[in-house]
Amino acid sequence: MLEAAVERVKSEGLLLDYANIELENLIRTAGVPRSTVFRIWPDRMAFIADLVRALFEADPGFEAGFDGETLGMLQQAFGAPAGATRSAEEKQVALRAAVRVAVAHNIVAVENSMAWRAYKTMSAALASGDAVPGGDEIRTLLGEIEDRYVDRMSALYAQLNAAVGIRMRDGVTEGDLALAIMSVIDGMADHRRINPPFVDRARRVEMGPEGPMDWHLAGLAVYGVYAAFTEERDDETATAGEEP
Incomplete structure (x- = not known):
């Protein structure tokens, strides 16, 4: 999920309302179990927080x-x-x-x-x-x-x-x-x-x-x-x- 989101940010940037970081869409892109995703990240903001940390830590x-x-x-x-x-x-x-x-x-x-x-x-x-x-x-x-x-x-x-x-x-x-x-x-x-x-x-x-x-x-x-x-x-x- 994070890899798919990082690639999206690379190509599109991060939109002001984070509209391009939708969990359901990323789940389809990443091909991962939906239940697992929502067990790790109960909502989109929790995922975005981990995404931004990943972007900085990889820099x-x-x-x-x-x-x-x-x-x-x-x-x-x-x-x-x-x-x-x-x-x-x-x-x-x-x-x-x-x-x-x-x-x-x-x-x-x-x-x-x-x-x-x-x-x-x-x-x-x-x-x-x-x-x-x-x-x-x-x-x-x-x-x-x-x-x-x-x-x-x-x-x-x-x-x-x-x-x-x-x-x-x-x-x-x-x-x-x-x-x-x-x-x-x-x-x-x-x-x-x-x-x-x-x-x-x-x-x-x-x-x-x-x-x-x-x-x-x-x-x-x-x-x-x-x-x-x-x-x-x-x-x-x-x-x-x-x-x-």
Whole structure:
């Protein structure tokens, strides 16, 4: 049943009223016993909740925080020869390089993710103000998915901060940073679907000694959030910490 539903979501997406996820239709498609299906899932919303969990858990980008290519870009930006040291300025240059390249790629990867499209559909259904089938259950499910994603991203940002020699400002946490950046990407992806040429147009901006560079608008926004939420560690803190 879940395999049949995943294939349907791949080809059709998840409709706002979940009309394309009907149990009786999927039972015929999957060729499974009807009695067994209703013993496992007493109603359609119970099935949809398991379907959305399956979509996210099968997405390696959700499990790792980023898709594989974006993670590779981050590792390359922060990769340094064994024993090499970097000044505070060089680490900030590395941070900007990571954000500039990774965000421009990740916003496209996110939009093309089947799991993320399902998440957006369910979010839009809840935000519409209309009666949504299983609204309370869907809100609980989306909260669970967001919490898990923020936990993963918090751990990743803690590693990046250690590598770059920065820390969170007093009053905010890596979880706050993860939620703020997720909101930026989420909103930017919405505008990108409406007006991609405006959002994707490169902005040539000078941020530091690396000189003028082409930035995606989402990259600039994410770097602005990162800079606002973090500060340079003092020498004593930086020496005590270990880079990942």
